[in-house]
Amino acid sequence: MAEPVLRVENLCCGFHTEDGYIRVVDGVSFECEAGKTLGLVGESGCGKTVSALAVMGLLPQPAGVVEEGRILFRGEDLAATSHDTMRVVRGQQIGMIFQEPMTALNPVHRVGKQLFEALRLYESGLDKDDLTARAVELLEQVGIPDPVRRLREYPHQLSGGMRQRVMIAMALAGQPEILIADEPTTALDVTVQAQILDLLRELQQERGMTMIFITHDLGVVAEFCDEVLVMYAGRIAERAPVGRLFNAPHHPYTRGLIESLPRMDTPSRTPLNTIEGVVPKLTEMPAGCRFSNRCGYADERCGREVPALESCTERSAVREPRDANGGGDTEAVEPRAARHEVACHHWQRLAA
Amino acid sequence: MSAPLLEVRNLTKFFPVRAGVFLRKVGDVHAVDDVSFTLHRGETLGLVGESGCGKSTVGKTILNLLRPTAGQVLFEGRDLGTLSHAEWRAVRRDIQIVFQDPMESLNARHTVGQILEEPFVIHKLGTPEERNIWARDLLERVGLPRSAVSRFPHEFSGGQRQRIGIARAIALKPKLIICDEAVSALDVSVRAQIVNLLLELQHDMELALLFIAHDLSVVRHVSNEVAVMYLGRIVERASSNEIYDQPCHPYTRALVSAIPLPDPGRERDRIVLEGDVPSPIEPPSGCRFHTRCAHAERVCAEKTPEWETVTPWQQVACHRWRELRGEIQD
Ligand SMILES: Nc1ncnc2c1ncn2[C@@H]1O[C@H](COP(=O)(O)OP(=O)(O)OP(=O)(O)O)[C@@H](O)[C@H]1O
């Protein structure tokens, strides 16, 4: 099998705060397969953005620290490279769409000026006409009508959907191989979200881009991602191909999340399933499994011993649901697509 | 059928747009235009639509936080626009609101106890000791420890703060609660807890809920009936099953088809709308959706569609719904 484009190994990072150092990402590992979309899902504060910023070498300084771990891009360890090298990698190899469009777009500068700056980072010697031509081309690629006029506008003059398109254009300026999109549609209305997801899908196909898609919306994960990492309190709880994640979740947290969604095909006004309690503060985490104080399967061992992320595919036959209804579809299931790992002492009980 | 608890008749709210040195009025934002609905005791009406469609303005107008430009709000048969100050104060006990961000509506410098006692103080109910007990009872009712009275809002998580907001809203045993994006900012698992709490309180207290939100899957789940708004107007009203199973308005269909479902591999016909919602300052003529509707014909730009009955539980304002329904079934 081909070497993954990006491999993150045992990433641990955190922040120096008034209350001392706090680790917020604790031993996260994953790979991104070329041309595929990896979803990073979990509830607010679980460390999705911090993990992505660490990969980009953009943790806020001086508070943010990557303590440990390797971030291998095409075999080269980004965690160990210099700031200058990182600047080149950023944008040209890995582009990012940031969670807060208004913080990533400077409100006092025209859209054009900001795009020109992004373009200049990657290519020197462009004159004003070249820059304009390139910027117009970028805006056209992300489906912005009347791009020449848009260049002269300020971010606040654009609708939410248009702003997000500009953000995507900026992330694409360096023609990256990997695009990290951090909640790119969360602030948008659902019909606008559908437009933006369509656009990302098209761009990915045209460019063969690899994507890391961060979201807390399981519906978006189901429709957009190939493989999914579920994070809980800074750690990976489960990792699975998207079909398996939804049809056979093996971690109590994943199952709880999926079951707590209101569904369109169940009767309305019935109680939803819930996960009791709240995520503990980072300073008050249980010693063993971090989910143990909310988990219906927890026993004494769970409170004591951290469960390792282990494969759960050997026992159950692997069947990709995407192909299941297809009948005659005989496309071979790649070994990687079958990879299903879970960090729970009692996953066998859920598998049964 | 009994008389409705709340009846909104042809509610219209325009906001003037001013410009120039003399701030001359240059137009109106048509925030809410000719909106009508009824809500019965103990039931939930969901009001769904995208940002700027006017749904929050409807809520604020019912609460008299905004004066309607035209139309009426009737509560238990009385026109709220004609009440005296004293009469309004009495009615106000029966209508409460829960917002998206409880931090904005809760006084950050007050303890949770003070926040929960305030409605009783305002309405001169009980002794200080009684109020303190009532505040603790309320906390227990919404699933928080009684001891929380002495803590401050910022010490709580988002979901817990929303429980405090709900506790305050039910303090005076209202008949109607307006939930304006009350669960929209919450994480999935917390959202489920709060939805359950609302359903339970509604059942126990015979509360009516006007549930305003942009997320149709949540709205459908808590509502008996759902009204879909687009650019200041309701375009379709239906029971919560019909709205998803057989939407008739092309906008509702686009909205339903755009909801990402946690069901990978399921094939869906997605309708992706083009462009942005037009400005509410000069909204399109006729059917407001005609500029983005794939099925629009001349009549759609010329005439405002009348309400038509699909089934006793479903009404739609679209010129072409009959033909379109045929097309879909083919
Ligand atoms: N600059 C910072 N200083 C201190 N702590 C931080 C900082 N940025 C993030 N954190 C903490 O790190 C943890 C992980 O945050 P992160 O932003 O990665 O979460 P997230 O999963 O992206 O959440 P959301 O869904 O809300 O975007 C949280 O506890 C957060 O409070």
Ligand code: SF4
């Ligand atoms: S390890 Fe124990 S506490 Fe953690 S998820 Fe599994 S069963 Fe629950």
Ligand SMILES: [Mg+2]
């Ligand atoms: Mg984030």
